[in-house]
Amino acid sequence: MNRVAFGVTYPPERIHPLHRRLTRVDDASRMELLAWGPTDEVTTLSWFDTSPETTRGLLAAVESAATTALVAEDGGTYAFVRQTRFEFDDALLAAVAGARVAFLPPVTFRGDGTATVEAVGERAALSEFYETLDELVDVRVERVRDFRRGGSTPALTDRRREAVAAASAVGYYDVPRTGTVADVAAELDCAKSTAGELLRRAEAALVDEFTSRESLDGGENGCVR
Incomplete structure (x- = not known):
């Protein structure tokens, strides 16, 4: 099996509201989505390379956020967010839901409008996911490695x-x-x-x-x- 890092640049109509706001602030440049769940209402955990005050302002873009808790640590701010629904583009959600691959944290969103997501699977399934994604966004393959159970999670943020x-x-x-x-x-x-x-x-x-x-x-x- 392979582990592939996909780099993504979103067109304006498909970028997540929070990511769009991240591209417009000066004192934050990255968000890492560390943990999420299979349903809309599962609490997610993210890390922002900025202060709790700026993080709170960024999270204001998430209209479906029901509760949030912020923890200043690790040179930035961790955010626990419980949403009533996901606010990703429907076509992107369908592509992810239908993929025959598994996704590894973190999903990294950057202030320049790009993002990186890593997926694990067999070559044919990864190629299929790439082709589906390529119809929706500007996607590129940044890295391909063999997948190893013992080291599947990146050691460094x-x-x-x-x-x-x-x-x-x-x-x-x-x-x-x-x-x-x-x-x-x-x-x-x-x-x-x-x-x-x-x-x-x-x-x-x-x-x-x-x-x-x-x-x-x-x-x-x-x-x-």
Whole structure:
């Protein structure tokens, strides 16, 4: 089986109201949908790379939200949202519901109007999903890997990955070390404490993945189209 990351750019008529609002604010650039359920009324869990105040303003775009709870943590804000219905485009929901693949969290929505979703399945089913999606949005295959049970969940969120990349760029992992956490914070435009927390969590996740997996994910396997 394969694990494929699809990159999506939505036309204006199909973008979710919350995602549309995300493209219009200056102090938030990403939302990660971490957990959701099979029915409209299941509570979802998302993470935003911004403050609770800005997150609350973004969530105001979700007219069907019945209850929300916000938790400031991990360099941003977690949001528990219970909706009375999904507000995704009907055709996109039908494409997802009819797909013969499984979807892995997180689904990442960005301030530039793009999104990334990962799916697992057999090559024919993944190709079928790609073709269905291609009729509705601008879709591209960003990455193809073999699926492995032990490492199916990404070890790092986008923000933690950015922190590790910034740390590497400023020499934080050089031997001897030439960069500091303050340098990483400057690269990320965040507080020093936030940068330190992101690095600690990223490093803990990578060590845990390394010690718990029997084998690494496979390499590139070409396009599923």
